Amino acid sequence: MSTMxxxxxxxxxxxxxxxxxxDADPILSARDILITFGRVVGLNGxxxxxxxxxxxxxxGDNGAGKSTLIKCxxxxxxxxxxxxxxxxxxxxxxRPQDAREAGIETVYQQLAVxxxxxxxxxxxxAREERRPxxxxxxxxxxxxxxxxxxxxxxxxxxxxxxxxxMGQAVETLSGGQRQAVAVARAAAFGSNVVVLDEPTxxxxxxxSGMVLDMVKQLRDNGKAVILISHNMPHVWEAAxxxxxxxxxxxAGVITPQSHDMGEGVAIMTGATTLES
Amino acid sequence: xxxxxxxxxxxxxxxPLFLLVLTFIFFSILNPRFASPNAQSLxxxxxxxxxxxxxxxxxxxxxxxxxxxxxxxTILSMMVMATLAADNGVPGxxxxxxxxxxxxxxxxxxxxLVTRVGLPPFIVTLGTLSIFTAIALLYSxxxxxxxxxxxxxMNVTGExxxxxxxxxxxxxxxxxxxxxxxxxxxxxxxxxxHVYAVGDDAESARLSGIGSKRVLLSVYTVAGLLYGLAAxxxxxxxxxATANGIPDANLDSITAVVIGGTSLFGGRxxxxxxxxxxxxxxxxxxxLSLAGVDQQWRLFAIGVLVIVAVSVxxxxxxxxx
Numbered sequence: 001m002s003t004m005x006x007x008x009x010x011x012x013x014x015x016x017x018x019x020x021x022x023d024a025d026p027i028l029s030a031r032d033i034l035i036t037f038g039r040v041v042g043l044n045g046x047x048x049x050x051x052x053x054x055x056x057x058x059x060g061d062n063g064a065g066k067s068t069l070i071k072c073x074x075x076x077x078x079x080x081x082x083x084x085x086x087x088x089x090x091x092x093x094x095r096p097q098d099a100r101e102a103g104i105e106t107v108y109q110q111l112a113v114x115x116x117x118x119x120x121x122x123x124x125x126a127r128e129e130r131r132p133x134x135x136x137x138x139x140x141x142x143x144x145x146x147x148x149x150x151x152x153x154x155x156x157x158x159x160x161x162x163x164x165x166m167g168q169a170v171e172t173l174s175g176g177q178r179q180a181v182a183v184a185r186a187a188a189f190g191s192n193v194v195v196l197d198e199p200t201x202x203x204x205x206x207x208s209g210m211v212l213d214m215v216k217q218l219r220d221n222g223k224a225v226i227l228i229s230h231n232m233p234h235v236w237e238a239a240x241x242x243x244x245x246x247x248x249x250x251a252g253v254i255t256p257q258s259h260d261m262g263e264g265v266a267i268m269t270g271a272t273t274l275e276s
Numbered sequence: 277x278x279x280x281x282x283x284x285x286x287x288x289x290x291x292p293l294f295l296l297v298l299t300f301i302f303f304s305i306l307n308p309r310f311a312s313p314n315a316q317s318l319x320x321x322x323x324x325x326x327x328x329x330x331x332x333x334x335x336x337x338x339x340x341x342x343x344x345x346x347x348x349x350t351i352l353s354m355m356v357m358a359t360l361a362a363d364n365g366v367p368g369x370x371x372x373x374x375x376x377x378x379x380x381x382x383x384x385x386x387x388x389l390v391t392r393v394g395l396p397p398f399i400v401t402l403g404t405l406s407i408f409t410a411i412a413l414l415y416s417x418x419x420x421x422x423x424x425x426x427x428x429x430m431n432v433t434g435e436x437x438x439x440x441x442x443x444x445x446x447x448x449x450x451x452x453x454x455x456x457x458x459x460x461x462x463x464x465x466x467x468x469x470h471v472y473a474v475g476d477d478a479e480s481a482r483l484s485g486i487g488s489k490r491v492l493l494s495v496y497t498v499a500g501l502l503y504g505l506a507a508x509x510x511x512x513x514x515x516x517a518t519a520n521g522i523p524d525a526n527l528d529s530i531t532a533v534v535i536g537g538t539s540l541f542g543g544r545x546x547x548x549x550x551x552x553x554x555x556x557x558x559x560x561x562x563x564l565s566l567a568g569v570d571q572q573w574r575l576f577a578i579g580v581l582v583i584v585a586v587s588v589x590x591x592x593x594x595x596x597x
Contacts, residue, residue, distance in 0.1 A: 097485060112483035116476040116543040121469055126485035128466035140465045169285070 013258035033082035060245030075099035105190025115171035120151040176207030288537035292552035303563030313441035323558035328506035330532040332499030340542025341397030347525030348408035353379040354507035355416040358517030368427030376504030383500015387493040420518035433512025447509035476543025
């Protein structure tokens, strides 16, 4: 299979229990992604494969191109060249809305939740559901009850116990709970891919643990997850594979089993290189 | 104390309701006539126009903006509809329609300047305040038009009828209907949610997929529509169209909104509070005059109320889970 050849890592490094995930074709597959900003090369031809049911971490130093890569995959940037395939079909995202419509949801670092609105309203923001019948079609009334119920289910699916009342304003929640709301929204609508940008950056130990559990739950629910993080212990805890960005290119893809954290950081900083 | 904070956070109209009850009791003690159906009917008629303007002002303030051109748009709309009907022989209904549409257009212009040119609402409406006032004065020549020169339909908003011991006017009923419609749109439709979202955190709203600029443009346009309707109500209430007919429109409408519990920082509050706020402001005017107190105390009291209301808002915003 052509997509597997490009992986600089053999299937032997994937734990046996997870191998079935990689038998299927990748859900998202990027080839030779190139983007420049004036004279600065943002990405110099990067490949990336993402499978359903895995957490793919993207790590890299500041300026290594991890945000740029993610922005190319989620429609925030349009690459100069290269191809992106979603479920085997080529896609061309011109704006974030395109990627979202294709089932790729992004949880931004700044979360994009509205503090004054309640949890259910935030989950369904810009995707509100109306009541059936003329109340919905003529008066455009929202189906508040239905959205609350479904929001409750979305949050439960992620195994979050600490949030019970969907009518609670988001500003009354802790940082981790807010993150949970943002992730639940992405999970509810990201039918294909959920991208999490530094989800634990602003959180304490306990809350980070909760968010990482949520990330794993997301994967176990069958989503393809991209996790961008600076925090190596978090990456090694939650990721199935780790894509290392360096100087605008991919320095390799490893797994937490094949390399330890020190080796990962060494590749990331250029102290060692992966033999091909 | 925390429970009160939570309660006020969940129900922003509670504090103006409490204040209104206090105001009512206070002025009823000063002069028992204040509590009479006659006085209360008069109060409603007096506050109708400001209450109508406060709806549009609420929408704009909910998006973290401010509209200083409320009075100017209303005056422009009013002078045009009155002049068309009185001097140019345009039928009353059509004159009203043109006047109201002019309000819509003026609001739309504010919205375009805010969203497309990207100027702060304060600056935009400060500019259009002068522009619209100047146009209104130039167009009307600064003269006032008495209602006997206008067709009956233009004065219909001032016509009164009895409901039990109270006397309401068509204008008062119109204002209540406007509140019901906008209140419904804000609390029950997706558009309402988006207005709050854009006002609370415009960037997050955009990232969530809300067309923030379109929402803002719609808010300024709807506000213009409401100001246009308020112009019609003002003609009926005053019995004439005068370019300096509502001198305190800006301050009073903003005061009503702020006392009503809508946050000047956007994203919090609602129209029902503004209705209560407008009635509170009106109660001070009527109550102090019934008590025979110098009207300057009204200005004093309202100044205090605004500062207290914004302080309470700051406190409520610090609510914790």
